[in-house]
Amino acid sequence: GQQLNQSPQSMFIQEGEDVSMNCTSSSIFNTWLWYKQDPGEGPVLLIALYKAGELTSNGRLTAQFGITRKDSFLNISASIPSDVGIYFCAGYLNTNAGKSTFGDGTTLTVKP
Amino acid sequence: DTGVSQNPRHKITKRGQNVTFRCDPISEHNRLYWYRQTLGQGPEFLTYFQNEAQLEKSRLLSDRFSAERPKGSFSTLEIQRTEQGDSAMYLCASSGGTGGFEKLFFGSGTQLSVL
Numbered sequence: 001g002q003q004l005n006q007s008p009q010s011m012f013i014q015e016g017e018d019v020s021m022n023c024t025s026s027s028i029f030n031t032w033l034w035y036k037q038d039p040g041e042g043p044v045l046l047i048a049l050y051k052a053g054e055l056t057s058n059g060r061l062t063a064q065f066g067i068t069r070k071d072s073f074l075n076i077s078a079s080i081p082s083d084v085g086i087y088f089c090a091g092y093l094n095t096n097a098g099k100s101t102f103g104d105g106t107t108l109t110v111k112p
Numbered sequence: 113d114t115g116v117s118q119n120p121r122h123k124i125t126k127r128g129q130n131v132t133f134r135c136d137p138i139s140e141h142n143r144l145y146w147y148r149q150t151l152g153q154g155p156e157f158l159t160y161f162q163n164e165a166q167l168e169k170s171r172l173l174s175d176r177f178s179a180e181r182p183k184g185s186f187s188t189l190e191i192q193r194t195e196q197g198d199s200a201m202y203l204c205a206s207s208g209g210t211g212g213f214e215k216l217f218f219g220s221g222t223q224l225s226v227l
Contacts, residue, residue: 004154031214042116042203042218043155088154092214098143098168100216102154 004089004103012109019076021106023089031092032072033100034063036085043088047074079110116219118204124225125194132190133222137206143213144187146179147203148172149221155203161187194226 006023013019023032031050035043047058049065049072056063064073072089086105093101117136125131137144142163147155158177159169163184173179176194181187191198201223205216 033214033216035216040223041220042205043216045215045217048212048215090154090216098145098160098162098213099157099170100214101157102147104152104154 004091004101006087006089006103006106008106009104010107010109012111013079015079015081015110015112017079019079019083019108020073021075021087022071022073023091023103024071025091026070027093028069029072029091030069030094032063032065033090034061034072034074035088035090035102037088037105038085046087076108079108081110081112084108084110116204116206116217118202118219118222120222121220122223122225124227126227127196128193130190130192131194131224132188133202133204133224135187135189135204135206135219137186137204138209138217139185140209141206141211141217142184142208143206144181145205145207145216146187146189147205147218149201149203150199158189191224194224196226199224199226 033048034046037043047063052069054065060077062075086107088105089103090100119134145160146158149155161181176192179189201221203221205218207213
């Protein structure tokens with residue numbers, strides 16, 4: 001089936017640093033989403049992207065829908081301790097589908 | 113609305129027992145999803161409903177798994193004759209209403225441990 005590859009698998013950064021992570025697929029996706037999961041909780045939606053090349057921000061978070069439609073990127077600027085968690089990308093092959101595919105996540109640790 | 117609610121939060125059972133989980137979605141959402149997540153992995157799709165109709169099931173959902181959404185509101189996921197490999201976090205999500213189908217709102221999950 002479709003697989004989303006997230007990179008890096010984990011990151012250890014200092015508070016205040018910027019963070020970049022990405023998600024790639026062998027298939028073309030029509031919609032990309034980014035979620036954050038805290039321990040013991042379900043994922044929470046951060047950003048949704050709908051068009052190739054689209055750049056969308058949510059506070060200090062910025063995500064981009066790759067031009068090839070096979071990748072997406074998430075940047076976090078000026079990281080703070082509460083950014084700690086696992087960041088997942090997810091994609092839909094078509095916008096009418098019910099099933100979304102998730103990557104295996106990037107675990108972010110922020111050192112104060 | 114307080115969001116997606118899942119019960120119980122934790123379930124410990126012995127191999128071979130049956131377990132049932134409940135999910136109450138956000139009231140205005142007509143789609144409801146079940147995902148399974150193991151440590152170090154992303155959520156894996158199991159099945160989803162639009163209203164009371166079950167529209168898609170993953171091949172991961174063996175004959176021992178059954179999901180229902182009888183009145184298009186809450187849903188139950190039952191696992192019969194549990195196996196140790198069933199140990200995982202079972203996540204429910206809902207979507208729809210004014211937010212669009214693609215944006216999933218997850219519950220806090222039910223953590224299943226099969227001994």
